[in-house]
Amino acid sequence: IAGITQAPTSQILAAGRRMTLRCTQDMRHNAMYWYRQDLGLGLRLIHYSNTAGTTGKGEVPDGYSVSRANTDDFPLTLASAVPSQTSVYFCASSEAGGSTDTQYFGPGTRLTVL
Amino acid sequence: GQNIDQPTEMTATEGAIVQINCTYQTSGFNGLFWYQQHAGEAPTFLSYNVLDGLEEKGRFSSFLSRSKGYSYLLLKELQMKDSASYLCAALDSNYQLIWGAGTKLIIKP
Numbered sequence: 696i697a698g699i700t701q702a703p704t705s706q707i708l709a710a711g712r713r714m715t716l717r718c719t720q721d722m723r724h725n726a727m728y729w730y731r732q733d734l735g736l737g738l739r740l741i742h743y744s745n746t747a748g749t750t751g752k753g754e755v756p757d758g759y760s761v762s763r764a765n766t767d768d769f770p771l772t773l774a775s776a777v778p779s780q781t782s783v784y785f786c787a788s789s790e791a792g793g794s795t796d797t798q799y800f801g802p803g804t805r806l807t808v809l
Numbered sequence: 810g811q812n813i814d815q816p817t818e819m820t821a822t823e824g825a826i827v828q829i830n831c832t833y834q835t836s837g838f839n840g841l842f843w844y845q846q847h848a849g850e851a852p853t854f855l856s857y858n859v860l861d862g863l864e865e866k867g868r869f870s871s872f873l874s875r876s877k878g879y880s881y882l883l884l885k886e887l888q889m890k891d892s893a894s895y896l897c898a899a900l901d902s903n904y905q906l907i908w909g910a911g912t913k914l915i916i917k918p
Contacts, residue, residue: 738908785851793903803851
């Protein structure tokens with residue numbers, strides 16, 4: 696069982712380009728999340744999905760979009776990347792959203808926007 | 810606003826005990842999580858407290874005082890592999906996690 700996988704592991708991107716970060720889980724968890732982690736700051740929630748077909752905005756959603764077509768996949772898209780989006784991006788999942796369930800994290804994607 | 814405070818960095822000696830403190834201010838409260846994150850890796854779950862008191866899990870224990878908005882993580886018999894960042898996160902009234910910036914723990918032989 697892989698848990699949560701993310702792709703790519705790392706990416707260098709020119710400003711203005713479109714980029715999709717992939718996230719797949721095989722735990723049949725209902726809820727999925729996207730966070731960014733920057734030095735000196737806590738993890739910040741970008742978008743979340745409590746169940747397939749629904750999504751919601753987190754603390755820092757601007758410049759990002761997500762979709763949740765099925766239970767397993769939760770891609771994050773940067774429509775037009777900017778240097779301030781340079782960060783490490785973590786996808787996470789939990790059995791249920793809006794609950795006290797533990798979140799499990801993928802290995803992360805290190806994104807550099809030049 | 811919502812805020813989580815924890816020390817930026819701590820240093821301890823192998824075999825010793827260390828306590829990492831966390832204070833939180835959130836709109837509503839549904840529990841407090843501690844995660845461990847080794848450099849370059851994903852956070853992994855350590856503990857969850859929702860009731861006041863101490864919960865022990867092997868070498869790691871976590872304490873919560875809801876009235877004081879305070880938690881700590883206690884690590885005993887420190888090992889070199891415990892060198893990592895420890896993230897405190899509080900679950901607010903909307904069941905969203907509010908994360909601290911993490912405490913980097915350095916273990917010296």
